[in-house]
Amino acid sequence: MTSATLWGWSDRRPLRIAIACAATFDCIWLAYMTRFDVANDWQHADPGPVFGTLAAVPGLHLAVALACIGALWRFALRPTNWVTGSLALGLLFLIYETNAFATGFVMPEMHLAGSALVGWVVGALVAKGLQPVPADSLATPQQIEIWRETSHDRLAEAGAVAAMVANYAIAAASKWMAAGVQWDGRIIRRLLFAFREVDDNSRLASIADFIASHPWLPDMLAGGTLVIQTGSVLMLYSAGLRQLWGILLVSMHLTMTLTAGVMDPQLILLVALFCLPWPKWLRREKAGPATITVSADHTRRSQLLLWGAAATLAAAAWLLPIRQAMTVRFDVSQTPWDRSKISKAPHRKANAPVRPPAGPEVRAWLGGLAVGSTLADGEIVFISNLFDGAIHVDVRGPTGLVQLRIHRSAAGGRPAPATSGAFAVYYSGSAADGPRWARALADRLPLGAAPNGLAVLLFGPKQGTVGK
Amino acid sequence: MPQSPPQPSNAAQTLAGLERWIGCVVLLTFAAVGYGVHHLFPFYAFDMFTRGDSTQSERIAARLADGSLVEVKRLRNWHCPTLAAVGLPPVPSDSSAKCQVRDLMDSQDRRAIGLIRQHAAASAVGQRVEVVRRVWRMPTAQRPGELFNCPLLDCTADIQGGLP
Numbered sequence A: 001m002t003s004a005t006l007w008g009w010s011d012r013r014p015l016r017i018a019i020a021c022a023a024t025f026d027c028i029w030l031a032y033m034t035r036f037d038v039a040n041d042w043q044h045a046d047p048g049p050v051f052g053t054l055a056a057v058p059g060l061h062l063a064v065a066l067a068c069i070g071a072l073w074r075f076a077l078r079p080t081n082w083v084t085g086s087l088a089l090g091l092l093f094l095i096y097e098t099n100a101f102a103t104g105f106v107m108p109e110m111h112l113a114g115s116a117l118v119g120w121v122v123g124a125l126v127a128k129g130l131q132p133v134p135a136d137s138l139a140t141p142q143q144i145e146i147w148r149e150t151s152h153d154r155l156a157e158a159g160a161v162a163a164m165v166a167n168y169a170i171a172a173a174s175k176w177m178a179a180g181v182q183w184d185g186r187i188i189r190r191l192l193f194a195f196r197e198v199d200d201n202s203r204l205a206s207i208a209d210f211i212a213s214h215p216w217l218p219d220m221l222a223g224g225t226l227v228i229q230t231g232s233v234l235m236l237y238s239a240g241l242r243q244l245w246g247i248l249l250v251s252m253h254l255t256m257t258l259t260a261g262v263m264d265p266q267l268i269l270l271v272a273l274f275c276l277p278w279p280k281w282l283r284r285e286k287a288g289p290a291t292i293t294v295s296a297d298h299t300r301r302s303q304l305l306l307w308g309a310a311a312t313l314a315a316a317a318w319l320l321p322i323r324q325a326m327t328v329r330f331d332v333s334q335t336p337w338d339r340s341k342i343s344k345a346p347h348r349k350a351n352a353p354v355r356p357p358a359g360p361e362v363r364a365w366l367g368g369l370a371v372g373s374t375l376a377d378g379e380i381v382f383i384s385n386l387f388d389g390a391i392h393v394d395v396r397g398p399t400g401l402v403q404l405r406i407h408r409s410a411a412g413g414r415p416a417p418a419t420s421g422a423f424a425v426y427y428s429g430s431a432a433d434g435p436r437w438a439r440a441l442a443d444r445l446p447l448g449a450a451p452n453g454l455a456v457l458l459f460g461p462k463q464g465t466v467g468k
Numbered sequence B: 001m002p003q004s005p006p007q008p009s010n011a012a013q014t015l016a017g018l019e020r021w022i023g024c025v026v027l028l029t030f031a032a033v034g035y036g037v038h039h040l041f042p043f044y045a046f047d048m049f050t051r052g053d054s055t056q057s058e059r060i061a062a063r064l065a066d067g068s069l070v071e072v073k074r075l076r077n078w079h080c081p082t083l084a085a086v087g088l089p090p091v092p093s094d095s096s097a098k099c100q101v102r103d104l105m106d107s108q109d110r111r112a113i114g115l116i117r118q119h120a121a122a123s124a125v126g127q128r129v130e131v132v133r134r135v136w137r138m139p140t141a142q143r144p145g146e147l148f149n150c151p152l153l154d155c156t157a158d159i160q161g162g163l164p
Helices: A013-036 A048-056 A058-077 A082-103 A108-130 A141-178 A186-195 A203-213 A216-236 A239-260 A265-275 A296-319 A322-328 A346-351 A360-366 A434-444 B011-037 B106-118
Strands: A133-135 A291-293 A378-387 A390-397 A400-408 A418-420 A423-428 B056-063 B075-079 B127-137 B146-159
Touching: A013 A058, A013 A082, A013 A108, A013 A141, A013 A265, A048 A058, A048 A082, A058 A082, A082 A108, A108 A141, A108 A265, A108 A296, A108 B011, A133 A141, A141 A216, A141 A265, A141 B011, A186 A203, A186 A216, A186 A239, A186 B056, A186 B127, A203 A216, A203 A239, A216 A239, A216 B011, A239 A265, A291 B011, A296 B011, A322 B011, A360 A378, A390 A434, A400 A434, A418 A434, A423 A434, B056 B106, B056 B146
Parallel strands: none
Antiparallel strands: A133 A291, A378 A390, A390 A400, A400 A423, A418 A423, B056 B127, B075 B146, B127 B146
């Protein structure tokens, strides 16, 4: 039986530095996205006290991010220590989950560095339990000590590679379970179209266009992705297969970067460092010990502990309601959370259009309608004063929030889903509830004089104006 | 009963066996936990490219007066009379069936509409700009798709810097 590592008895510090670089990139990116990305400037589900406080207090968030980066680099630059690795992992978990709660998104590409860190820590803990003792009749005590540290790092590396492989293998298994060989190139074309900027006239964009417009090419890429991800488990078998699959995985990520513009440099860095024979290429290969001693007792105990921990973790994942909790956190209709609690860049507050709440004139005109009133099976949660030529009524129901707008109705105006006398009601939001609630609101509008300034809606999407 | 002292063994083979054992446990655990929790850092089921309707795709863009399309981020001082009423996803209240898109790329919509809101101006300045949802329909894997520009918002905006 031969080892699958490509690093032999060389120093593994570059591998720990690669994990630290990738995780630092993730940490900075996640912290930035949580605070500043405009894509997150929407209503979100309640993140709970821990993640809500972290998201809302910039100083605390920054402190956790800096502590995480500090722990990562201490882990990288000193001999493997599972305590600093675990600390870095815990802080990275806080940064990642705060971002997920505060933005409503999970970012799968940010998982690989965390997975590698988990695997490394697990491997290091097992090595600590096994206590392998290298020996060689010609070696000095210093050389024996270096081999002892390296043998620990070899087991840590095995855990890290397996955790990374797991990410690709799970991705492949998900595709097989969902569609199998039916997982064709349309998903590639969908991504190429959705992620490419419309005004990108570069050579890469023309390549992406060429791929998207020749269906057999995305089909080939989809098939290749499936083969590469499925076969990634072979990286645990032999050094040759690890090198081959390392090249294939780097090629896959580069293809995604070049065609869809999806930049994942941290993934490329990790795969390239762990799965390519850098010590051989740089002529830094080192000789190892002739023998190694591992106590049978230590082996039995370590195996028992590792399998026990794995079974406990898996049982907890399946038996505890974690999955439901993870799903509910993105359901805005279940637990709405006022994102304005997060202090944001000042320019955004200054420029954001704010709808003024209904004044006395509008409230009087609407008669019995007020915040808290029911409208069909929904509840009115906001009524605006006249704003941009309309009165806005926000209604929340079982499927979420719908915004209704009351405009003046006139010939030449945009066709409305519901009208009542001189008024037209439009909606934005769920097509399941919008038309019904628009109709219900129109039925309850008074027929008398409207507040001054109510305008006809001329702009916006019009029926039959779809351009090819 | 006294235990016999551990015997030295071939270093390469012993470590290879231990590496493989650790690798198998970690791999299986990640798979079991990933599918169990679906997503809880650092575990994930990685099924994001298996969900959604792969027969369509979409991207929000800005159409200038001359008909050319640019990214929303190239423009500033947006003034859109119906912006405040735009929710997520920005679904028109009446539009052609060709523009009704299922399983939208939510993050793309959020970013585009978020940028317009971030750079909103109090009054109309600049040129007229139409915000459109470009919808690409691919009913079969074998045929090139059909492309439609579905209007979402009529606005005015300023072009910042040079367009590509």
